[in-house]
Amino acid sequence: MSQDNEKRIAAESAASMVHDGMIVGLGTGSTAEFAIARLGEKVRGGLRIKGVPTSERTANRARNERIPLLDFSQVTRLDMALDGADEFDPALNLIKGGGGALFREKIVAAAADKLVIFADSSKQVEKLGRFPLPVEVNPFGWQVTLEKIKALCPEVTLRGGSDKPFVTDNHGYIIDCGFGQIDDPAELERQLKSIVGVVETGLFVGMAQFVCLGRGDKVEVLKPRA
Secondary structure, X not given: OOHHHHHHHHHHHHHOOOOOOOEEEEOOOHHHHHHHHHHHHHHHOOOOOEEEEOOHXXXXXXXXXXXXXXXXXXXXXXXXEEEEOOEEOOOOOEEOOOOOOHHHHHHHHHHEOOEEEEEEHHHEOOOOOOOOEEEEEOOOOHHHHHHHHHOOOOOEEEOOOOOXXXXXXXXXXXXXXXXXXXXXXXXXXXXXXXOOOEEEEOEEOOOOOXXXXXXXXXXEEEOOOO
């Protein structure tokens, strides 16, 4: 079964957890678009929900699907957030940010009563770190911030390069960090967040309640394992 099909069935399974009257965080990325498409079908069929998007790309996609949208000037608590992940471990700690929306994704996840992740089977790992960890930094003095991050991780890259850096929806830059195996995600999160200039990291530690995992033609719903 193809990876795209695993993504689709996982995302559609997560979308099935959304019920009438919910306010739902809408994630960013190729897998999230499957969930948004399914929610759009349900909205056009009579489901009454409102969405809070995690990126401008997601907002545009949701509008095309006729999903009503809110922002945090109108609501500060969400019933559920649906999003993908670049990796997850048995405790459902995540690496996110491959699409560059990690800051908004983390704010939306923190505002939600439940964070439901969907992923294909390639995203399941025993320990995080195979996927480079994205870290969003302030553009002012990003070179200084990168040098500080280098003290923790020698393998760092400014996404897009210094001539044309990738710019997030918040006007930040992304530094991709090749830590390799991350033995203590919570401690690494603490160390990175202590660096002046770091806006947010792609480590989502202890935030997800469920992962809908597409494996072959079936979906497994996983809960955190200690």
